[in-house]
Amino acid sequence: MQSRLIVKNFGPIKEVDLDLRNVNVFIGPQASGKSALAKLFTIFKAPRKFLKNGNAEANLKAFKDVLEEYNIQSFLMQDSEVEYLSELHNLSYKNGTFSYVPKLLNQIKKIERHGDSLDNNREKIYNELDSLSKQYLMFSMKFRDSMQEHAEQDTVSTGYDAEKVETHLNITQTNFPDIIKAIKDIETELSTNAVLYIPSERNFINIVKNSALNLLLHKVPIPKHILLFGAELEKSSVNEIDLGFLSENLVYRKINGEDRIFTSTENSIRLGEAASGVQSAVPILLAVYNFDEAAINRHHSFVIEEPELNLFPEAQYELIKKLAAFRDEIRGGDWGQLHVYTTHSPYILSALNILLYTNKVEKFLIDKSNSTGEWYDVFNERHSINIPPNFFSAYQIKDGGAESIFNIVTGLISDNYIDEATDKMNDDFDALMNLMK
Amino acid sequence: MILKALKEKLGDCKFTGISLCEHKSPYHHIAEKLFYIHDAENNQPVKIVLSGDYQLTVNNQLTTEICVVKTDKCLIKEVEGQKKCDCILFNNRRLYFVEIKSGRTGKRGERKRKAKEQLGATIDNLRSNGINLSNLELQAIICIKNHSRKIPQVTEQTMMEKFREQYNVKL
Numbered sequence: 338m339q340s341r342l343i344v345k346n347f348g349p350i351k352e353v354d355l356d357l358r359n360v361n362v363f364i365g366p367q368a369s370g371k372s373a374l375a376k377l378f379t380i381f382k383a384p385r386k387f388l389k390n391g392n393a394e395a396n397l398k399a400f401k402d403v404l405e406e407y408n409i410q411s412f413l414m415q416d417s418e419v420e421y422l423s424e425l426h427n428l429s430y431k432n433g434t435f436s437y438v439p440k441l442l443n444q445i446k447k448i449e450r451h452g453d454s455l456d457n458n459r460e461k462i463y464n465e466l467d468s469l470s471k472q473y474l475m476f477s478m479k480f481r482d483s484m485q486e487h488a489e490q491d492t493v494s495t496g497y498d499a500e501k502v503e504t505h506l507n508i509t510q511t512n513f514p515d516i517i518k519a520i521k522d523i524e525t526e527l528s529t530n531a532v533l534y535i536p537s538e539r540n541f542i543n544i545v546k547n548s549a550l551n552l553l554l555h556k557v558p559i560p561k562h563i564l565l566f567g568a569e570l571e572k573s574s575v576n577e578i579d580l581g582f583l584s585e586n587l588v589y590r591k592i593n594g595e596d597r598i599f600t601s602t603e604n605s606i607r608l609g610e611a612a613s614g615v616q617s618a619v620p621i622l623l624a625v626y627n628f629d630e631a632a633i634n635r636h637h638s639f640v641i642e643e644p645e646l647n648l649f650p651e652a653q654y655e656l657i658k659k660l661a662a663f664r665d666e667i668r669g670g671d672w673g674q675l676h677v678y679t680t681h682s683p684y685i686l687s688a689l690n691i692l693l694y695t696n697k698v699e700k701f702l703i704d705k706s707n708s709t710g711e712w713y714d715v716f717n718e719r720h721s722i723n724i725p726p727n728f729f730s731a732y733q734i735k736d737g738g739a740e741s742i743f744n745i746v747t748g749l750i751s752d753n754y755i756d757e758a759t760d761k762m763n764d765d766f767d768a769l770m771n772l773m774k
Numbered sequence: 775m776i777l778k779a780l781k782e783k784l785g786d787c788k789f790t791g792i793s794l795c796e797h798k799s800p801y802h803h804i805a806e807k808l809f810y811i812h813d814a815e816n817n818q819p820v821k822i823v824l825s826g827d828y829q830l831t832v833n834n835q836l837t838t839e840i841c842v843v844k845t846d847k848c849l850i851k852e853v854e855g856q857k858k859c860d861c862i863l864f865n866n867r868r869l870y871f872v873e874i875k876s877g878r879t880g881k882r883g884e885r886k887r888k889a890k891e892q893l894g895a896t897i898d899n900l901r902s903n904g905i906n907l908s909n910l911e912l913q914a915i916i917c918i919k920n921h922s923r924k925i926p927q928v929t930e931q932t933m934m935e936k937f938r939e940q941y942n943v944k945l
Binding site: 683684686687689690691694697744747749750751752753755756757759760761763764767768770 | 880881919925927928929930931932935936939
């Protein structure tokens with residue numbers, strides 16, 4: 338899934354133009370606006386989650402309300418401009434007006450209108466549906482299922498012609514409305530299935546869970562996006578997570594609705610009592626693993642603020658590998674998981690770079706010989722997870738702008754502020770050491 | 775083979791008039807188990823030393839004969855804009871291009887980038903002179919002080935991959 342986010346004069350952001358892919362990483366100093374950009378992406382990816390079929394004025398209000406939910410309402414200024422462009426829809430906020438163009442829905446409606454004179458437009462309709470089904474995996478499944486189903490029903494009366502199963506002749510007055518309904522449902526799901534924003538305050542949720550009533554009673558103002566994430570966590574149907582990457586034998590289990598961390602088969606503690614690294618990592622995995630291919634309206638896009646929080650370097654690497662292993666981008670633009678990470682960690686950047694390089698090395702090895710050799714098994718055993726370069730973007734956000742730090746030629750992450758900071762620290766250490774001579 | 779080719783194509787010291795070296799030849803043969811390379815940054819080529827200040831340690835466990843070639847301010851003549859690394863080390867199996875960047879402090883990123891260019895230019899220089907390196911295992915080394923804990927840098931990883939792509943030599 339490819340999309341473009343253009344933002345001007347929004348809080349600390351002066352002007353940025355981001356080309357977003359399936360895995361995206363934003364780095365930058367504090368208050369540079371990287372979280373604001375991640376939040377705008379969260380909001381715009383599924384616009385009908387907040388736009389309730391209203392007119393332009395109602396849409397504008399809904400937009401302002403959703404900015405408030407994410408605690409970025411004060412970033413909106415007189416001359417703010419925000420634009421989001423994707424295959425699914427275009428959204429823009431400019432000169433104080435908000436517009437939403439549901440591109441895919443309009444395309445479906447156009448096909449639907451062709452159906453008014455089905456016999457004349459049958460081939461055109463088939464071609465348009467076929468082109469959509471190549472773009473969206475779920476369309477393809479529903480579309481071909483419908484065609485197959487009707488072809489099989491027809492077989493009873495007219496005799497089965499295998500060659501005709503996927504031709505335009507199989508679109509009939511009977512199945513056409515079903516096909517349109519099925520693809521409209523998918524479009525609705527794509528437009529309402531919001532990105533889940535996993536805030537850096539995620540371990541706070543474990544702490545407040547037991548004091549929720551007191552917090553309500555005293556009207557403690559907690560930003561809504563944190564509460565939204567907390568509510569999503571409560572819905573997670575994940576009952577067990579192996580946390581061996583954090584500490585040997587460590588397991589998360591949900592027991593009678595309570596989150597518990599098992600240090601051995603018998604001994605367990607409440608999640609709120611566990612080490613800070615466990616409290617940071619478990620909410621991420623609970624959200625990301627709560628993914629069922631059969632169920633609709635489950636999140637499959639995530640913005641994860643600072644995945645490194647409270648984690649030892651090796652655990653940061655393992656977490657990134659776990660997250661990458663759970664994505665499945667190659668199966669279609671509407672499927673698989675989409676991740677945005679904001680980070681200050683050289684370990685997270687390095688982990689992503691290794692996964693990008695794994696992809697490159699794998700391609701090299703396959704081109705060099707074949708994918709069945711012994712070397713391939715050895716390679717695959719250690720490096721089964723990778724990120725294809727065309728599914729990746731990385732930006733550094735600073736001084737109101739955004740600069741790509743992804744080198745498309747090498748397929749790897751290039752020079753960046755985090756590494757410059759490391760260099761500066763090493764330089765300072767050297768300079769001090771020279772004074773000891 | 776490689777020594778013969780180097781001598782044939784690149785010749786001898788180009789700084790004989792001003793050289794302060796004890797050994798005037800750019801080519802030194804040594805079979806010590808442990809020796810060091812020192813760049814005093816005094817406008818003179820690097821020196822092989824067995825004690826005292828040094829930047830690069832050569833651990834020659836098998837005590838095979840190693841040839842150290844002083845490239846900068848010695849074998850390769852000074853031409854405006856022509857970059858070169860400090861020295862080349864080789865035996866009959868391996869060849870290392872070495873650039874030492876530890877005399878001064880500060881601007882570490884820039885120094886690493888400059889070192890990468892000097893190493894690349896030396897590889898290009900040898901290849902363009904028709905010196906056949908294909909039978910040797912090649913590696914390029916940037917020798918830079920790193921006293922504090924090593925933190926992974928994607929910049930370094932990516933620089934290594936770019937270098938491999940460009941010169942087919944591991945940096």
